[in-house]
Amino acid sequence: MAEETLTISDRIQHKLDDLTRAERQLALSILENYPASGLGPLTALAKDADVSVPTVARMVQKLGFKGYPEFQSELREELRAKAKNPIAKHDTWAEAAPSGHMLNRFTDAVIDNIRHTLGQIDPAAFDAACALAGDADRHLYIVGGRITHTLAEYLFLHMQVIRPNLTHVQSTSNSWPHYLLNAGKGDVFIIFDVRRYENNTLKLAEMAHARGAQIILFTDQWRSPVHQLATHSFSSRIVVPSAWDSAATTMLLVETMVASVQNLHWEGTKARMEELEEMFDQTRLFRKFT
Amino acid sequence: MAEETLTISDRIQHKLDDLTRAERQLALSILENYPASGLGPLTALAKDADVSVPTVARMVQKLGFKGYPEFQSELREELRAKAKNPIAKHDTWAEAAPSGHMLNRFTDAVIDNIRHTLGQIDPAAFDAACALAGDADRHLYIVGGRITHTLAEYLFLHMQVIRPNLTHVQSTSNSWPHYLLNAGKGDVFIIFDVRRYENNTLKLAEMAHARGAQIILFTDQWRSPVHQLATHSFSSRIVVPSAWDSAATTMLLVETMVASVQNLHWEGTKARMEELEEMFDQTRLFRKFT
DNA sequence: ATCCATGTGTGATAAATATTTCACAATTGT
DNA sequence: ACAATTGTGAAATATTTATCACACATGGAT
Structure with a gap:
């Protein structure tokens, strides 16, 4: 059950009340064009949100990240996951079989292949x-x-x-x-x-x-x-x-x-x-x- | 037509022929989970694609960027634009083709076939x-x-x-x-x-x-x-x-x-x-x- | 078979950027 | 006026990027 379904966007919104004025301004700016702005350098984000650099550093830690790099890394991971399954409704194809069954693993791969292939044609x-x-x-x-x-x-x-x-x-x-x-x-x-x-x-x-x-x-x-x-x-x-x-x-x-x-x-x-x-x-x- | 329609993904694909083996391997790795992997640090990308750091540095310049940071910055810009644009239709497979195009109609049908078939096995x-x-x-x-x-x-x-x-x-x-x-x-x-x-x-x-x-x-x-x-x-x-x-x-x-x-x-x-x-x-x- | 050009990885290094943290002053709302 | 918040400027660290020289492999040409 290690499945972490909470997106960073969710986490930010959830914490919105605990944030101070400048932090909230920053948070909203991040959500404004999510996730692109969070993936740039800290300085750019600060300027973009019109807050100071320490504010960014403080908030990121308030959100529970060890530091800005960790925050970014999780954002990227989220993006990765999102790109992988835009139609993730079917986590299993052969519903009677466990998700680790070859039928499901193979079909997953083929669907993924189809998506990539068609996307590039x-x-x-x-x-x-x-x-x-x-x-x-x-x-x-x-x-x-x-x-x-x-x-x-x-x-x-x-x-x-x-x-x-x-x-x-x-x-x-x-x-x-x-x-x-x-x-x-x-x-x-x-x-x-x-x-x-x-x-x-x-x-x-x-x-x-x-x-x-x-x-x-x-x-x-x-x-x-x-x-x-x-x-x-x-x-x-x-x-x-x-x-x-x-x-x-x-x-x-x-x-x-x-x-x-x-x-x-x-x-x-x-x-x-x-x-x-x-x-x-x-x-x-x-x-x-x- | 000041519209810059060339995505970085397009540019990479277009240049694919001019790239060497390791560079191509890198390029494909970037496209593999696009754009997430390109947004991390250069070192991580190199390890991910299983090529050396200089190879990454060389390729981004070959692609026409001044350096890796510029490459990243354009990637982020692209992501920004994409998130802003509401015409991100995920209901087509070959995104460049209209949804009525045979490529999309046929693929829809096949995916549907797969779903039904696997469900009954x-x-x-x-x-x-x-x-x-x-x-x-x-x-x-x-x-x-x-x-x-x-x-x-x-x-x-x-x-x-x-x-x-x-x-x-x-x-x-x-x-x-x-x-x-x-x-x-x-x-x-x-x-x-x-x-x-x-x-x-x-x-x-x-x-x-x-x-x-x-x-x-x-x-x-x-x-x-x-x-x-x-x-x-x-x-x-x-x-x-x-x-x-x-x-x-x-x-x-x-x-x-x-x-x-x-x-x-x-x-x-x-x-x-x-x-x-x-x-x-x-x-x-x-x-x-x- | 041998040699050469090309491409690639390694390890090191310098330079550039980014991050984190300070102390302190300015601001704000209460 | 007080407490909390925030920005400023700066400095210390840490990380990242861009290169370099060199060794090694590879494929193609002679």
Whole structure:
């Protein structure tokens, strides 16, 4: 139960009555633009609140801090905590499980990854990338590595329904140079490369780039070296409590891209989907819906 | 347009390419819990990012600040401005995009899916499933369908490092009956089946079940018919604003399972991972870390 | 394989700032 | 007028910042 839910702001307000005139003036000034002003030097705060330096020093100790540095440090800690969970309602996700259960720890990390990742994405770049990916006049190559080829294939399977003229390339295979023979200016490569970044993928990207193709890169927070060649690159945070990295956030981006591209060409997509349905019916691949 | 819209966060990201390895590490650490960590003393920041003091000093100047104090002061100014501005909408994920943007709509849906899915999972069943999946005495078959085989393979690739004695089966291939010849009592099948549920997958599940194998099923909220044969089944919510369903939540469950199983057998996994690393080094598949 | 340029950490140090505390005078309200 | 509060100016301390020289590692080039 060591959980300290009292913010410094709360503590100040609570003590407001015990403070003297100048101290109250100072306290209110701190609350005025909280917490920024408390994070500057003591002198600046004093001038800002129009009180003297000793008044600040006195009040901070009156509030129970050992000194101004400690006060600041706790303010920062509070800020940290606040930035971490703006939607902290769900401290557990699998409510039946203890909060230390892997289900909750892992999900926490993934949600956090999503938040960080989305916060850093430039929507204009994303839209531009979707437009490129949806342009059927350009041949689209989708490239994945040892692990990421599963994501690449997932994207490929969906894009296949949306548009023609695309190829799935696995950078770890030794057949990819053949594909590049036909690639050229105006074509688009969607490349997946997360750590550990693969040599083959980089080589492939270099060749594609040399031929004038555009590159859309999905990578991680440390960014594959391919990003220097890429027209658009999107980096996901991928850290989770595991010996491996998480692909969930990248998957989210991929699916969002599919949804966006599909929106751009809804008429065509619809027709293609219906054709596909019909073919599935004929092959009896799926169960009739019951 | 005297409006200074460039946040320090933006500036850092923009300059990310010009930074060296240690500097980038520092920059990412700053962004990690922004802006709190940048408001503490330089020394603390250096320790936090695990870089040396001069590195911090060098980088802030590289970013165009006269010194660390100036950097901090601008950070505080930014925080002040942000707190003043009431248009801090926390209901969007990609803050730069309008709330109606696909990035935000899609992410909303996925988070919602995760919440619903996790809320309905029985942790005991999950743990039991992980124990089964980690039991190297039982042969493990991982089965996916037309789309889901990408998830199946993702799971397979990771489990392969954790334990021996496993096979990836694609239910849409016509070679799967051969695999079943060897399957028997005590073996485990992890099966992925989401709508539209595949006939082949059901048949495979029936045969596996008839031979006394245990089945762990990953399916969607409407549950594949396989669930009647399954020892444990986990259903994800998969609805998103798209013509397709989302696999992101299922991916989350899969990754969590990998992390859990890995925990059960950490010693063995560690040894296998090190062997794998060594083999990778020899094949030069990956770039050395720069 | 060897060498070189680059980047990085260490430890030390000087300079700059910040904090804390004094004593005392000025102010204020009672 | 008294007691409490506050500001002033200053000084002592403590901390922080900015550099430096140097050793060491690394990756790339020859």
